[in-house]
Amino acid sequence: MEKAYLGVDIGSISTKGVVLDADNHILASDYLWTEGDPIGATKRLARSLEKQLDSTRYQIVAAGTTGSARKLVGTMLGAVVVKNEITAHAIGTTTLYPDVRTIFEIGGQDSKIILIENGVVVDYAMNTLCAAGTGSFLSSQARRLGVAVEDFGEIALQSKNPAAIAARCTVFAESDLVHKAQIGYSKTDIIAGLCRAVVVNYLNNVGKGKKIVGPVVFQGGVSKNAGVRAAFEKETGLPVIVDPNGHLMGAFGVAILARRSDHEAPFNSDVADMEFVTRASNCGQCANNCERILVYRDGKLIDAWGNRCERGAIRIP
Amino acid sequence: MPVSKYRQPLPQNCKISFPQFASYGIAMEHLIQKGLGMTYVMPPRMTRHTLELGARYAPDSVCAPFKLNLGCFLECIDEGADTLIQTGGTCRLGYYGELHEQILRDMGKDVRFVNFAECDFSHPKTFVDEFRELKPDLDLKRFSAAAVETVRMVNAIDEVDALFRRRIGFAEDPKAMEAIRTNWLRQLRLADGIKQIELLRKATVRLLESQKVNMPKHPIRVGVVGEFFTVMDPFSNHDIEYELAHMGVLVDRWMDMSNCMYHYRSRKMLPRIKEYAHYNMGATAMATIDAALHYAKSGFDGIIHVKSAGCTPEIDAIPALQNISADYHVPILYLSFDTQTSETGLNTRLEAFYDMISMRKQAHK
Structure with a gap:
């Protein structure tokens, strides 16, 4: 029987889980919506991971949790590590990209920047009072425009003339967006403008006063949006790496921390059936x-x- | 028509109160009771109730200390206080008193309000005049003696707290150490005269120093800087010093009442910080920059900047702190507090900060 490690990242909007082997290979993973019910989402996640994992070969010997519901879900899963998402993201990313210097992370309701030198976090910042320029802002604007948020990136890339949209605050951005639509801008240009607004907002708030050096890795749910990635490359003048598993990085990092903790508490997938x-x-x-x-x-x-x-x-x- | 109480001539004994602020209530009580011979209503310990009460009647965008002070005043009135004191300062604090008084009047609270914002800080006589308003037949000799003792009490509180902060994170028996501090504050409240205060202070320092601590050779050191009220008041900053200590951090904070009284001088500080600021930006901004620079130069592992949301002088200090952070390669965590009660976000940031500085320290070894 080989040892495997579970990492779960329960964010405000989405719940992510990965199972790793001792060499950090992903054996199973899933990404689903939290829907305001972290316990229910974790149960669904456990069921899905159990299906993917070859239980005759692997046994999960330790679990770690991160994200805003890390404590609750940590209790539920009997986690050996309950860690904040900044450390989890940094550990995950530096494992895959040892040379990384800057991590951009934009999630459902928060965004952060992590600066790294020689594989060690040297500075970070996180958005404080306002969720401007995060995933939930993009989702709500997508709904307003009648476009699926998943298609945002591809549409944005087609624009030749992105509309200028105020980036300071979501309320301003929203009224600017309505204005641009009413005076006749195309949806493509408005969507590209929105992607740019998210980036400008991020760099002016979270990234304020921070020296951004490459290699840059961009992750979190919003990193799946190619328009935002392109806007980041344009604004910073640096190539921006997006890992195919970038949305799982927090869960990946905390699974590694669970392995490194040297504590073992065999994980029981029966949690899915417990109340x-x-x-x-x-x-x-x-x-x-x-x-x-x-x-x-x-x-x-x-x-x-x-x-x-x-x-x-x-x-x- | 009945004459409002605050227009009536002073009664022989007013019940005076001043907003709760860290542990300094003990010193204020001493000044009022001994110096003026009047009753002091000790404000109840600040709780979420205080905050909710203050936030309900205060303007929404005002800084958090205003809301807490207002909540405190209302709780003190419930406890029987009829005379309230507010102080002044070189930021919005200078307007607190007037606005607090107006809000309390609008709520129909019939109390006397004494506003020290009208005093001139460079002329101690104006303070005495203000106390004369409370007690026209003020015995100046008795009052001065009590004032000297009050200052000594404040110094003693600060000295014990600084020692406590440095050691509690490494204590073998933190509960015992906390008990010493609680007991110290309880006894200080009963102390009378410089001699008693000094004896008590010395005994407490000795007790704290005799407590076993397991201090590593190079402990993780964090300097806490920031806005006057929020950085000193544990309720306002969700007791971050306690949280840090529990992670095993040596916490240092320059900002306290004693240092503010004796060592907060532009002509001393401005030359020291001239590379980062050319003039005094008001309130405690200059001290924030000066202390941060000191921590950076002394090789502290991290600095935490604490302020209430919207505190203008401290916002002005942030660019200077960012330059210090870049020049000395020291990470700074910026925290803003308002009326939020969720601890998750704060814990995330504090824990990540601790992880970062401890991993950095290990990598530098």
Whole structure:
């Protein structure tokens, strides 16, 4: 039996999973929508990965989780590593591209830039208060234009004269977009303009004050959009690499971290059939009224968090 | 028609309160109770309730400390305070008092409001005048003695906190160390006179130093800089110093009340930071740049910049910090706080920052 490692990246919009062997080869992978239900998405993911994996040959011996629901899903899967997505992305990318100097990452609701020297992260930044220039912005504009977001990139590449669209803020971008459509710009030019707006917004906000050096790797869901990639190359004047598995990089990175952790906790694909329930409970012991989250597996409390002091601690039986 | 209480002549004993701010409430209490002989209403510990209350009645785009102060005032009024004090400053803080008073009046709160923003910081006499407004028959001798003790208390609080910050991340028994600090603040509240304060301070320092710590030879060191209120107040910054300590980081912070009182001087700082800023940008921006430069030069592994969202002087300091970061190859994490309560985003950034600086440190070995 050979050892395999599971990495799961549960983002706001999509849930990604990979199973690696000891040499970082991807044995199984999937990418599906979170749909506001990280537990359900993880179950679907577990089922799909189980189908792809040759269970007579491989046994998953450790799991790692990352992404905004990493804690909840980490509890659910009995993960040995629960890691933030910045570290996970950096580890994943430097494994595949040891020379990488800059990582652009644009996901569903967040975007980040990671700067690397000699294989080590030396600086990073993440968008703060606003989701302008992220995947969810592009999806909502695609809906407005009646175009599937998956087709955005190809359409954008056909434009010879991208419309100038304000990039500072999604609200401005949206009203600019409507204006450009009403005065007669073609959809192609508007879509190309939108892709450029996302890039300009990213470079002005997340990339502000950062020195961008090649090789540049672009990943996250939006990296699948060829129009955005082309706009990045135009704005930075550097070639931009997009890995075919770029959308899985967080899951890939955290699977590697799970392997490196030297902890093993054999993964049981039965999670797909177990019942997980979360319950929010306000502490009420003082005016802070912490929101605690209680996680139950098949009716049994397995973990709880959210309290800021000992008084609100919940004992796990 | 009844005359509003704040227009009435002063009663013999007002119940005075000042917004909660880190642990300095103890010192304020001493000044009011001993210096003026009046009752001090200690504001309740800040909680989400304070924040919600403040955010409900404050303008939305105002900085977070304004909202917290307002929430605090409202909680103090519920606790029986009838006289509120607000201070001034060289940023929007200078307008806090007037706006707080107006909002409280509009809410129908009948309280007396004393605004120290009207004082001239270079003339201590104007402060005394302001306290005379609270107590016309102010005993100047008694008041000055209490003021000296108050300053000593503030210094002692800062000294103990700085020591605590440096050691707690490596303590063998962090709970015991935290208990020493809690106990220290409890006892300081009862201390009277310089002698008692000093004895207590020395005993606490000795206790903290006697606690076993497992400090590596080259610990990961992080300097915390930023806006006056948010960087000092653990409730406002989600206690990032505690989070960092738990990761095993030595935390240093220049900004505290004592340093602000004694060492925040343009003529000293501007020459030091002249490559990054040519003039004082107001509030604590100059101190932020100066402290960041100091950490960068001393080889700290990282710097964290903390501010409330929309704090203009600190936004002005950011380009200077970016230059320091590039010149000295030191990563800086920028954090803005408002009324958000989600910890996930903050934890993601802090944990990634820790991973980055610890991996960098290992690679440099």
